[in-house]
Amino acid sequence: AQSVTQLDSHVSVSEGTPVLLRCNYSSSYSPSLFWYVQHPNKGLQLLLKYTSAATLVKGINGFEAEFKKSETSFHLTKPSAHMSDAAEYFCVVTINSGGYQKVTFGTGTKLQVIP
Amino acid sequence: GEEVAQTPKHLVRGEGQKAKLYCAPIKGHSYVFWYQQVLKNEFKFLISFQNENVFDETGMPKERFSAKCLPNSPCSLEIQATKLEDSAVYFCASSQPDRGPTTDTQYFGPGTRLTVL
Numbered sequence: 497a498q499s500v501t502q503l504d505s506h507v508s509v510s511e512g513t514p515v516l517l518r519c520n521y522s523s524s525y526s527p528s529l530f531w532y533v534q535h536p537n538k539g540l541q542l543l544l545k546y547t548s549a550a551t552l553v554k555g556i557n558g559f560e561a562e563f564k565k566s567e568t569s570f571h572l573t574k575p576s577a578h579m580s581d582a583a584e585y586f587c588v589v590t591i592n593s594g595g596y597q598k599v600t601f602g603t604g605t606k607l608q609v610i611p
Numbered sequence: 612g613e614e615v616a617q618t619p620k621h622l623v624r625g626e627g628q629k630a631k632l633y634c635a636p637i638k639g640h641s642y643v644f645w646y647q648q649v650l651k652n653e654f655k656f657l658i659s660f661q662n663e664n665v666f667d668e669t670g671m672p673k674e675r676f677s678a679k680c681l682p683n684s685p686c687s688l689e690i691q692a693t694k695l696e697d698s699a700v701y702f703c704a705s706s707q708p709d710r711g712p713t714t715d716t717q718y719f720g721p722g723t724r725l726t727v728l
Contacts, residue, residue, distance in 0.1 A: 540719040584652055601654040
């Protein structure tokens with residue numbers, strides 16, 4: 497079994513300040529972890545993914561995330577928020593067991609960037 | 612193609628009518644997934660395919676929903692006798708899992724917005 501918890505449904509930051517979007521997971525298998533972004537009325541865009549290589553993963557648009565197995569976390573960060581970062585962010589866990597691919601979405605965190 | 616294509620972009624149906632949505636996965640991808648995103652933004656998994664075979668249909672309301680992925684045709688998701696609560700954006704994703712123990716990225720289509728009146 498697996499689950500994903502995004503601890504904050506809404507996060508509000510001022511432009512130019514750091515962003516932290518939290519994600520905790522549980523999984524019976526070694527998971528792959530992803531962050532996707534969804535802008536209003538748009539589809540999902542992959543920001544970054546962790547697949548058992550380096551624990552610090554760098555993604556697009558200055559985002560990065562650190563996989564911490566001891567804390568079962570995969571928090572998304574960015575040093576300086578930009579207005580264009582305002583969107584919904586989804587943490588996703590996938591497992592591949594015997595060729596079977598199971599995907600679980602978090603409930604999303606809406607990021608608001610204040611000018 | 613290099614992107615997941617979904618048609619139509621918008622679909623409006625009266626309650627009780629049939630709705631059919633299409634998805635063309637990225638060429639070479641063997642896994643296809645359907646998700647339903649309702650207004651509160653949660654993604655609900657519906658069904659997945661490995662090539663033309665159903666892999667996981669635990670999320671499908673089977674009494675009205677059906678899906679197919681036939682060779683050389685777009686995948687489809689069909690809703691018989693739509694209900695108001697079926698109004699949502701339906702996303703399709705495809706992936707090509709690595710041969711190793713880890714999964715690969717899901718690439719999402721732009722979605723089909725279904726409105727049931």
